[in-house]
Amino acid sequence: MTKPSKPKPLLQDADKPVRSRPRKPRNLAQPNLPLDPMPDRVDPCLALLKPKPPKGPQWALEVKWDGYRLAVHIDPSGVHILTRGGHNWTDRFPAIAAEARRLPVATAVLDGEAGVFDEHGRSDFGRLQQSLGGRGGKRMSREAVLMAFDLLYFDGRDIRQTELTSRRHLLEGLVPAGGEEAIRLSEEIDADGDVLLRIACEHGLEGIIAKDRNSTYRSGRGGEWLKIKCIQSDGFAIVGYEKSTAAFGGIARLLLAARKGDELVYVGGVGTGFNERSAAELREQMDKLIIGKPSVDTGRKRNAVFIRPELVAEIEYRAWTHDGKLRHAAFKGLREVQDEATVYEME
Template identity: 35%
Template sequence: MKATLGSLPAHDDGWAYEIKWDGHRTLAHIDAERTRLQTTSGRDSSERWPEVTAIGRGLNASTAILDGEMLVIGEDGRPSFDLVQRRDPSVHAAVFHVFDVLSIDGTDTVDLAYLDRRRLLEQVLEAGDHWAIPPHHVGGGADLLAATAAQQLEGLIAKRVDSTYRVGTRTKDWLKIKNRNRVDVVIGGFSTGAGNRSGTFGSLLVGVHNDTRLRFAGGVGTGFTQATLERLTALMRPLTTTTCPFDPEPPSAVKRTATWLRPELTATIEIAEFTNDGHVRHASFVELKDDR
């Protein structure tokens, strides 16, 4: 079951909230013999997270299917999607945050209401070093969302308290509510556009100042109206140069389709976070800073 991207419900009545953890969605199929961890694409990921396959030790049942998020916690104490993708197991251990139960001892629980499934989950699973049941909150969505923003977490999942678990469905019974951070970046180039952007550009290539250098911070390819694409193209064309403004230069894959600019335009963008490499993640254009 998947959440639909949305905003906070207008009223808290009938809604529970969980923190949205930034990791890999995972199902754990547990029985007496072994635990199989499964990705959303159906791939077996057990070998990637060996420390979590011991979760059966904390199960107060013979078998179960659990749903949750596989996390890796960074040095700052926050989940890091970047570390999930390229973690070193000898340095960063995984933690499986379990938020739902689909089956216990061969009996499906998907037709039970959300709050009933949560109560069963807390009875059937005891916390361990590499798995936990994160708390949920009935009501209080606005305060909890503000708290996640203050802690630089991704946001919330809102779930109807009476909703059943609809396998394989993206539904508005679950809402994904994201915090977005606004940052100012320098436009140092753009990539070649294709299709309906063949006359403008594909994405902005942006950077942030690091001492006296302009460090490459990735691309911004969304958030543009057609009018914005055309206006930015007109503003950028006179600034084209053969000299890359970024130090160090971006990877070769970026340079192959790049047109460099004198770094004179600054934009405000919304991002989920900066990755460990210093690149913007889930970036969307907001405005040129000079337009304020």
């Protein structure tokens, strides 16, 4: 039987403390590992509208949130929150900015949607606008929550050319599921697309988003992301209003227009969705834009006041009539210029 070998003594005197070898000075000719520069701004990947959810395991499904698209940039100099149009709104979302500073990462760019939730857990665009002081307001929204759904830059690496599955894996490590903080993970939902859409609609949500798991992050509306809505919701230019002595703010109906090529065309009106406060604020802004003649042909209108088409209203609607007018429309709020207030383009 062989005796167990004795452990070899450390190669130093027993009465001296253990120390590592002294560091050699770095060879200046040997380069550091290069890091990718953090982008100052990223044009967001936009979802293409589809009537039905796609089929197949390549598609990841999420809830569609109703709010403002934001990019949260985190670096050693601090946190910067940019709108879809590239405007710095860090000061307007203090809770999101504070939570971003607490994330366990040195550098990152998160993509997500800021929203304010109602008592049923649904994001509500109108509540978000009210929390910010209305269109053109300067109020801070402490209630807003960022639902983070993508990670574009992480610890010195630009990962936009990495497939969605890997980007999501890193995001889930950074923003765990099930949190109640000001930055939360927009979770993937393992379900059939048709079933998920039906459930989303039954719960009064705006719709769902489908994303190609193998896709890289590409700015614009390239089809890698798809949106399927329960109720249509788009931006329309306000070209005037009809007066009323009984309605909130004296507004009987807003007169709306969409883009068709290089022109605006009249698409009908909306007379619901206002409350006393929103109607008063809207009337105040519209009366600063009054013009003598309509900018589009609205047909004959009684008690109509026409304005320059500078305000963009977010409108919910169920369908279109055969002559190109909105059906069952409701006013949701005014879109901010900083949020790329685009006007709906007709085919």
